[in-house]
Amino acid sequence: MRLWIFCLLVFCSFLPAHLAGQLLLRGSLSDQIESRTQELQYQLNTLSKQLAKAGYLDDQNVVSVNSELSLLSDIYDGRIMIVDRTFEIIKDTYAIDEGKYNVSEGVLRCFQGEASSVYSKRAQRIQIILPIYDAGLAQVNGAVIMTSSTRVIENMVDSYYEMAGVIDLVMLICAAFLAFFLSSLLVRPLKKVTEAINKAAFGDMDLVEVKDCVETERICGAYNQTLTRLKTLDESRQEFVSNVSHELKTPLASIRVLADSLMSMEEAPVELYREFMGDISDEIDRESTIIEDLLTLVRLDKSSTELKVGQISINEMLELVLKRLSPLAQKRNIELVLESFRPVVAEIDEVKLTLAVTNLVENAIKYNIDDGWVRVSLNADHNFFYIKVQDSGLGIPEEAQGKVFERFYRVDKARSRETGGTGLGLAITYSVIQLHHGAIKLYSKEGEGSTFTVRIPLIYIA
Numbered sequence: 001m002r003l004w005i006f007c008l009l010v011f012c013s014f015l016p017a018h019l020a021g022q023l024l025l026r027g028s029l030s031d032q033i034e035s036r037t038q039e040l041q042y043q044l045n046t047l048s049k050q051l052a053k054a055g056y057l058d059d060q061n062v063v064s065v066n067s068e069l070s071l072l073s074d075i076y077d078g079r080i081m082i083v084d085r086t087f088e089i090i091k092d093t094y095a096i097d098e099g100k101y102n103v104s105e106g107v108l109r110c111f112q113g114e115a116s117s118v119y120s121k122r123a124q125r126i127q128i129i130l131p132i133y134d135a136g137l138a139q140v141n142g143a144v145i146m147t148s149s150t151r152v153i154e155n156m157v158d159s160y161y162e163m164a165g166v167i168d169l170v171m172l173i174c175a176a177f178l179a180f181f182l183s184s185l186l187v188r189p190l191k192k193v194t195e196a197i198n199k200a201a202f203g204d205m206d207l208v209e210v211k212d213c214v215e216t217e218r219i220c221g222a223y224n225q226t227l228t229r230l231k232t233l234d235e236s237r238q239e240f241v242s243n244v245s246h247e248l249k250t251p252l253a254s255i256r257v258l259a260d261s262l263m264s265m266e267e268a269p270v271e272l273y274r275e276f277m278g279d280i281s282d283e284i285d286r287e288s289t290i291i292e293d294l295l296t297l298v299r300l301d302k303s304s305t306e307l308k309v310g311q312i313s314i315n316e317m318l319e320l321v322l323k324r325l326s327p328l329a330q331k332r333n334i335e336l337v338l339e340s341f342r343p344v345v346a347e348i349d350e351v352k353l354t355l356a357v358t359n360l361v362e363n364a365i366k367y368n369i370d371d372g373w374v375r376v377s378l379n380a381d382h383n384f385f386y387i388k389v390q391d392s393g394l395g396i397p398e399e400a401q402g403k404v405f406e407r408f409y410r411v412d413k414a415r416s417r418e419t420g421g422t423g424l425g426l427a428i429t430y431s432v433i434q435l436h437h438g439a440i441k442l443y444s445k446e447g448e449g450s451t452f453t454v455r456i457p458l459i460y461i462a
C-alpha cells in the first residue's frame with residue numbers, strides 16, 4: 001500500500017511538470033525556425049528586387065549589391081547563390097560553384113514563379129529560393145538561393161533540453177522525498193491500527209484508539225464495537241460454562257452423599273435403602289432435566305434454527321397446556337383459568353411455543369401461594385396475538401426483573417431448588433419468542449404476583 005501511495009504521488013507530481021517542459025521546448029524550436037524563415041524570406045525578397053533593379057543578372061560587378069550579398073551571408077551564417085535564366089550560377093558567396101549549373105527541383109519551380117522554403121533538421125539549415133523578376137514583374141529572369149545554418153538555434157534549444165533534464169532530475173528527487181514523507185504520514189495511523197489488531201490476535205483485548213484522522217477513528221470505532229461484543233460473548237460463555245458445570249455437579253454430589261452414607265452403614269434397614277434410592281432417582285431425574293433443557297437451549301441458539309411453522313389454533317394450544325398443568329395446580333389448590341377473547345389462528349411452531357407457554361404457566365403455579373390463582377388470557381388484533389399469564393404469587397423483586405430471562409438465574413436459589421428449578425425455563429421461553437419475532441414483558445411487584453405478556457405476529461416473518 002505504501003509503495004503504491006509513493007509511486008502515485010511521484011507520478012502525479014513529477015510527470016505533468018516533465019511533460020509540460022518537453023512540450024514547451026519542442027514548441028520553442030519550431031517557433032524559432034518559423035521566425036528565422038520569415039526573416040530570411042523578407043531579406044531575400046528585398047534583395048531580389050535590388051538585383052532586378054541593378055541589372056545584376058547581366059553585370060555582376062555592381063559593388064553595392066556585392067557588399068549587400070556578403071553582408072547578408074555573414075549575418076545569417078549562410079550562402080547566397082544567384083542563378084540566371086540559363087541555370088548558370090553567376091554568383092556564389094562561397095565562390096565555389098560559380099560557372100556551374102543548378103537545375104534542382106526548387107530552382108525549376110522557381111522559374112515557374114513559385115518560391116520555396118525548406119527546413120532540414122538533419123542538415124541543420126533552411127534553404128529559401130526566390131525568383132528574380134524583370135522590371136515589369138512579368139517574367140522570371142533568375143533565382144536567388146539562400147542557405148542559412150540553423151545550428152545556433154538548435155544548439156540553443158539543445159542547451160535548454162539539457163537544463164530541463166537537470167531540472168527534471170532535481171524535481172524527481174524532490175517529488176520522491178515529498179512522496180516518501182507523505183506516504184509515511186498517511187500509512188502511519190493505519191500501521192498503528194494494524195499493530196493494535198495484531199495484539200488482539202495474541203490475546204491482548206484492549207480497545208484501540210488512533211485519533212490521527214477521521215478514517216482511522218472510524219475503523220477503530222467499528223473494531224472496538226466488535227471487540228466489546230466479542231468480550232461480552234466470551235464473558236457470557238465463561239459464565240455459562242461455569243454455571244453449567246456447577247448445576248450438573250450438584251445432583252451428582254447429592255447422589256454421591258446418599259450412596260456413601262448407604263455404603264457406610266453395615267446393616268441399613270430396607271426402608272432406609274428405599275428412601276435413599278428414591279432420593280437418588282429424583283436427583284437423576286433432575287440431572288436429566290438440566291441436560292434436556294441445555295440441549296433445547298443449544299438447539300434454539302443455533303443461527304440456522306428453523307421453525308416448523310404451521311397454521312395453529314392458539315386457543316386449542318393454550319387449553320392443552322392448562323390441561324397438562326392442572327394436576328400441578330390442583331396439588332396446591334391453585335385456580336387455573338383460561339380467558340379467550342376471540343378465536344386466534346396464527347403461523348407458529350406449535351412444539352416450541354407450547355414449551356414457552358408451559359414454562360410461563362408452570363412458573364406461575366410454582367411460585368404461587370397455596371389456594372392462589374393463575375389467569376391465562378388470549379387476545380389478538382390485525383397483526384399480533386397476545387398471551388397474558390397472571391398469577392397471585394410471590395412476585396419478583398424489581399432488581400431481579402431484568403435478570404429472570406438469563407440462563408440459570410433464580411431469584412431465591414434455596415426455594416427454587418425446593419421446587420426443582422434450574423433457571424433455564426424463562427431463557428428457553430425468551431429464545432422461542434425471539435425466533436417468532438415476538439416480544440415478552442414482565443410486570444411484577446414483590447408479594448403481589450406477576451404478569452408476563454407475550455406478543456407474537458399472526459403471520460410468521462421468515
Ligand SMILES: Nc1ncnc2c1ncn2[C@@H]1O[C@H](COP(=O)(O)OP(=O)(O)OP(=O)(O)O)[C@@H](O)[C@H]1O
Pocket residue numbers: 293359363364367368391393394395396404409410411412416420421422423424425426427450
Ligand atoms: N411467575 C413467577 N413468579 C415469581 N417468580 C418467578 C416467576 N417466574 C419466574 N420467577 C423467578 O424467576 C426465576 C427464573 O425462572 P425460570 O423459569 O427461568 O427458572 P426456574 O423456574 O427456576 O427453573 P426451570 O428451568 O425449571 O424453569 C425463577 O427461579 C423464579 O425465581
Ligand SMILES: [Mg+2]
Pocket residue numbers: 359362363421425426
Ligand atoms: Mg421455570
